[in-house]
Amino acid sequence: MSPHLEHTVQPDLAGRAMTRTSAPAAHEHGHTFEWSEMLRILLVAFAATAVWFRFWEPLPSVSVMGVAGLLIGGWPIFREALESVAAKRMTMELSMSIAIVAAAAISEFFTALVITLFVLVAEVLEGMTVSRGRRAIRDLLDFLPRAVSVRRAGAVSEVDADVLAVGDAVLVNPGGRIPVDGTVIAGHSFVDQARITGESMPLEKTIGVSVFAGSINQSGALEIRAERIGRDTSYGKIIEAVEQAERSRAPVQRLADRLAGYLVYFALGAAVLTYLLTRDIRATISVIIVTGACGIAAGTPLAILGAIGRAARAGAIVKGGLFLEQLGQVNTVVLDKTGTLTFGRPELRVLIPVAGVDETALLDAAASAELRSEHPLGKTILAHAQARGRSPKEPQRFGYTPGRGIDATVDGELVLVGNRALMRDHGLVVPDGLLAGHPEASEVFVARAGILLGAIVIADVVRPEARQAIVAIHAMGIKTILLTGDAKPVAEVVAKQLGITEVAASLLPEDKRQCVRRLVADGRKVAMVGDGVNDAPALIEAHVGVAMGSGTDVARESADVVLLGNDLVKFVETLAIARRTRRIIWANFAGTIAVDLVGIGLAAFGLLNPLVAAFIHVTSELAFILNSARLLPARASDAESVSRKMMPGS
Known part of the structure; x- marks a missing residue:
């Protein structure tokens, strides 16, 4: 029942990890049940029974069986x-030892033995519970296969x-665990990637589709x-997060x-104080025994x-207990727009030709001018034209003006594709x-x-x-703010669709960082969600930076939480997990203090005997x-059993 619990993890090169547990200052809690513990518990139980029924007591003043x-x-x-x-350290083992020795010193051997029995049983039950937690983590760490089938130079071998x-080229048979992040180049299957993305149903995978390590x-x-x-x-990042969580100690752990x-x-x-006021040794012993902190x-x-x-099972890598704790305190979520709330993928919605111009002429002119463009909007126009079966013509000349648009020569005619400023530069008036x-x-x-052909x-x-x-975020009582480099009208439309009331638009990366800094300075607990290089400064400035899984490497490295x-x-x-964790931890704090204060009060007034005090101590902990x-x-x-039940055709 020691308050000291320490974990270390030894990673290997493939991203797997072997876990071991150590408690240099205290009893090892992360163990499975051992026969020696069972024998020790039985021995103490037998000794308590012998003392109660006074079996074999050759010495009148000392119980041989009890000692x-x-x-x-x-x-x-x-x-x-x-x-x-x-080690000059105060622990529960020390206080319980004092109580046990004190009980034995006044010949309360039965009481001392029952207290010892309670402590030993509690040690085992506590150890089994913590061990379950470590097994769950080991399941996570040891999941990837050690031997992999690979096709090299046309030959398949196991490496x-x-x-x-x-x-x-990695080969994975049905039922096998995928060892890499990659793209399917042959085959067709359904893959359970619940461990990585939290998807409840298996997903169909065909040629060209991405798969994740740790999927089945x-x-x-x-x-x-x-x-x-x-x-x-992605699975390796989960392992890193778990290792970091085991190595680091959140402030709430140090407080505990x-x-x-x-x-x-x-x-x-x-x-x-109880002994000085009452001279009641049994009440004094009860005060020591009833107090629990484990x-x-x-x-x-x-x-x-x-x-x-x-969280990892739900599809999010939290890079340590500190960030989990801070996430549980968040009251403001700041969101980037492009790539976070939107796909970051332009879509051609509608063609608007002016009077006397048909859609085909408008689309053909734009697609031909954009044929050599690398701009995302140009690629969107070209893809739409090709999807409609149009064949854009090769421009004889192509020019691009930043902040304006494209000017190209197609069939000897100047074609312009751009904003209102570009049209104005060429003497054209766009109707409001x-x-x-x-x-x-x-x-x-x-x-x-x-x-002018249209828009x-x-x-x-x-x-x-x-x-x-x-x-869902609003239902938690958390404020949301949209930050974007886009124009304000565009940002406001997206915000209105999503129910976000506070918007800041036309922001540079430094502007986003300053916005987050002001919120933090105002006493808000801020989480920033983004995906791009331009979000990295704001992610760092927030209490918790959250990066989308498809985001840039810079964003993922800057973030404290990465969505897979x-x-x-x-x-x-x-x-929700972070907030629930915070509630559970503080409920444990409040419960422990309440039980200890009430128990000490009752014991000090002689209302708890040592046996009842020991029972309260053990059951509350x-x-x-x-x-x-x-x-x-x-x-x-368990998860794999559920997954198999969800398999198509099962």
Whole structure:
């Protein structure tokens, strides 16, 4: 029942990890049940029974069975107490040892043995609970295959995952675990990627479709070109997050350790005061025994580790307990528009020709002028024309003016594709109402041979899940703000669609950073969600930076939380997990303090005997640890069982 719980992880080159646990200052809690513990518990139980029924007591003043039971059964507790004394550290083992020895000193051997029995049983139950958490994490870390089938130079061979290289063709049979992030180059299957993206149903994978390491191939053989391997895969990033969570200690964990120490000091002080005022040794012993702190000291890191594992299963990498804790306190979410709330992919919505011009002439002129353009809007126009079966003509001349648009010569005529300023530069007047009803559209006007042909409405597409995500964020009482480099009319249309009331538009990256900095200075707890290089400064400035999975490397490196897909609902789920974790931890804090204060008060007035005090101590601590254990993710075997039930055709 030690308040000290420490984890370390040894990673290997392929992104797997072998876990080991250590508790240099205390009893090892992360163990599975051992026969030696069972024998020790049985021995103490037998000794308590013998003392109660007075079996074999050759000495009138000392219970031989009681002393033997305490020395053998209580040795692990006494050993940890001695280690605590040597390290000048106050622990629950030390206070419980004082209580046990005090009970034995006044010949309350039955009481001392039952207290020891409660402590040993609680140690085992606590250890099994924490061990379950570690097994859940080991399931995560040890999931990737160690041996991989690879096609090289036309021959298939099995190699160690450590020697995989980018570009290798990896073969995965039905039921196999995908070891790399890559693209399917042969085969067809359904893949369960719940571990990576949180998708509840298997997804169909065909040639050209991306797959993620850590996914399970279900129905057909796949050949995958490796694009990211080992630590660089999405699954490798999850492992890094778990390792970081185990290495680092969130402020709330340090608070839990300090509070546990204070409670022990408080209990001993209350015990001394009780004895000085009442001279009642049984009441004094009860005061020491009833005080418990392991529920918070062991439960807090268990809750944080479980929450990070659960977030990973939901499709979000949280890079440490600190960021999980801060995410649970967020009251303002700042969102970038392009690539976050929208797909960041322009879509041609409608062609608006002027009177006397048909749509085909408008589209042909624009597509021909944009044939050699690298601009996203130009590519959108060209793709739309080709989809309608048009064949753009090769321009004899092509020119691009930044901030204006395209001027090209097609069939000897000057074609202009650009904004109102470009038209004005060439003496053309654009009617004010030409784009009426389309405030979200980028300005794209088309003219040929000095005649305005019309306008093309091109706009970004709002992600279908964005509205649901924003509604869920608002339901949590969290404020949302839209920051974008886009024009204000475009930003306001998107904000209105999603229910966001506060918008800041036409911002440079530095402007976004300053906006976030002002919010932080105003005392807001800010999470910034973005995907691009221009979002990186703001991501760093926020309390918690959140990067979309399809975002740039700069954004992902700058972020504290990385979504493994592009679904904002994953962010909402992670936000909910963080808030739930915070509630559970603080409920454990409040519960521990309340139980200890009430218990100490009752014990000091002689209303609790040592046996009842021990029962309260053990049951309350186990209750708080089990409360934290609710955050642990489901075991892999359970998840895979559900996955198999969801397989198409099952």
